[in-house]
Amino acid sequence: MLAAAVRHIGDVDLVVTGDSSVDVAAKMIPTVLAGELGWPAVAEVTAVSGQAGALRVERAIPGGVQVLEIGGPAVLAASADAAVPHVPGMKDLLAAGKKPVEHLELAAMNVPARSAVMTVTGRSRPDRKARKGQILDTTDPAAAAAELVAALRGAGAL
């Protein structure tokens, strides 16, 4: 559906998304969208510069940053800490109300039928390992430490 919307808008050089939704936190919408469009996708993006057709993208990798150049339209998912969010003030809120919003009719967009159907058949609390919940007396930290180490060694954890 998002891909159909992007194609409808046409002339799109870049789609920027956040890291993930707060509830599902799947981090997959941007990558699947890119797959639908046949565009390059990059996640954990920390900076973008350059121009259409020559985007310079910085993305986080373990221990540092990698800089990529992308020669066409792309989907970029920002990392969760890429930017400090700007809290909109009253002026921004009022200006937002005046910006044009185009409504797209789902039926008019060319959205392919689903191939897979998911049905939730049950919901439960996950099985949790039972914990001892043993609270040690910490009046004397050294004694508590000795007791803990003895208990851990006894339990085979150390």
Add this chain to the structure above:
Amino acid sequence: MSVNVWIVVGDQPTIGNLITVARALGGQVGAVVAGPRSVAETVAASGVDKVVWCSAPGEVPIEASAAAVADVIAADPPGVVLSGRQPSERVLLGAAAARLHAAVLTGARSVTADGDDVIVANAIFGGIAEETVAVSGPVALVLEGGPVPPASGTVPVEELAAVPLGMKVIETRTSAVDQVDLGAAPRVVGIGRGLKAQQDLVIIEALAQAAKAEIACSRPVAEGLNWLGKERYIGSSGQHIAPQLYFAIGISGQLQHMVGVHGAETIVAINSDPNAPVFADADYGLVGDLYKIVPAITGALK
């Protein structure tokens, strides 16, 4: 009914868990690799039935092979496609999922076949609950990759010289940081916001050394404060580990963190707040000042 599986691999052959899950579905297990040839060779010796290696010329990132990976999978459509949680692997999986119009789930705890359907026990909302989802049609799953699988027989690596998407690597800047494999560490010491200053990490390091443990942290310590690298944070959107022993120090024990260590054999919690939720999730709890208790434990271990 057996289900055929494709495993999507980037530049890390850490797919032991993916192979285990795939094998349990009873069908063919293929792997498509978009990384260096050495990774394809490791995967070829790990007990899969087939390996396709998308080789790309020049300095291109893993993601440039996404379309090629999708082509390989679409040519032999499976019931299930799996990947680990690395960002580049998610990009490859997304391309495959789009091509197959597959359902996507990212919290799978177990995956089984039931007639024509695939049944997934899927953790939701940060792990607070688990849904049983029956999927008819193809499904793409993001799972913990697991360790590098042990070698067990080998299959040929089929090379596919794919046309990459228009991306190239210009520069890579890494600080000299040791790559840590938290998933392989038998003992882990986790630190949270109870630590007052970055330089106080020395007392945690001393404990970790005495306990022969790796150091990890809660999300704010890595992402907010940047005191430790992001690969060290444990939580619903970070690392999930199951060590023999986990110390939760100065960590309140919120679900978003604890869901990453629920598999630990033994959990020790140290916190100054007697009402901290972490104590409900611990085998041993020590209420008090970590600045006194942690050095005491370090001393007791020597």
